[in-house]
Amino acid sequence: MTDPASLNERIWLAVAAIPAGRVSTYGAVANAAGLPRGARRVGRALGALPPDSQIPWYRVINAQGRIAIPQGSKAAREQWDRLLGEGVIPDANGRIDLRRYGV
């Protein structure tokens, strides 16, 4: 880890640090991974995440409290399903309250 194989690995580790029942934003994960302005890098890293990984990628949402994945995608439904299963409930506007679930 003193010399990570790739940025993706560092990003994944930062995502893995998110506690259950909580959510984090791309910016926060990027900051935790050592990328102060690398929010977009986080998105690409999650997209490159292997399907058999144990990384809680679904706990990562954008700064607007919304899922960044295009609605209708299988991954988007899975993300909502997993979040609901951990007690993360969106408000009436369909947005997750970062003031409550945010770390």
Next chain:
DNA sequence: CTGTTGACAGTAC
């Protein structure tokens, strides 16, 4: 709410 700008690793060419 929409639009534009910033920043930077992958990827394509």
Next chain:
DNA sequence: CGTACTGCCAACA
């Protein structure tokens, strides 16, 4: 090997 373009975003106007 270099150049251009892209992208599960954020911050600002």
